[in-house]
Amino acid sequence: MGPYFRFRRAVNWINLSTPLGLLIARIGGATLHKGELGLVYAHGYRLSFPIAGAFTVGNVVLTKHPYGYLSGRLLLHESRHASQYAACVGLPMLPLYVVSVLVSVLTCGNPATYNPFERLADLDDGGYARVPPWWRRGRSRGDA
Template structure:
């Protein structure tokens, strides 16, 4: 946990998260495992209840809400994104949006076929892991498996 926190500080993504928190009026609170929580995020984008930038997890609610026992899976999901930021640094953003585009093209959902969301745990992040493929993608996949 300490290594990923140090890496997100070194690669600048945690600084970006703190800058976003300051610019949006979110309050920074300590979380656990080296994570900071920006509570009270009020912007409309993204629509998610939580999202992560570097070692900063943003929530529309309070830090206590996010750290409650019944949200251990959600905190774990966002915490795995911290690890992804540690590994990818600023490349996280283009990779994430590329995967979002692929997922949306295939299913109409930004998350269910997104490799970074899959790694973080789709269900824990509030994504439907069984979201069906669009009809054209299902036909293409069937054709490919028949020929392959």
């Protein structure tokens, strides 16, 4: 593991986001595994919220799917979220993320397209569709 990932891991422990992620994993009945990029994988998460295929809290990536699901582009997407926790000084990211989801839903009906956290983590890597805002739907090119 490189120095950047060691630094991110330390910051996310200090800012309490990783301990919160571990608590959520325990409450959700997930099995923990040491993962790549300084992350902890929590497979078999049993709670129905949130509805995402995977979500990250600190350096903990939680998923309802079995071991092996977190790989490739999805893993890079979730790793970027771990970096966002470090940049947002930890727990303040949670309310900021919720507000970003609400803005995105109001803009286009999709929780990710206009969510800056998802955009910065790369929507395509996270498997999210790019949905136009409601005011641009149904317009043909010649309507402008």
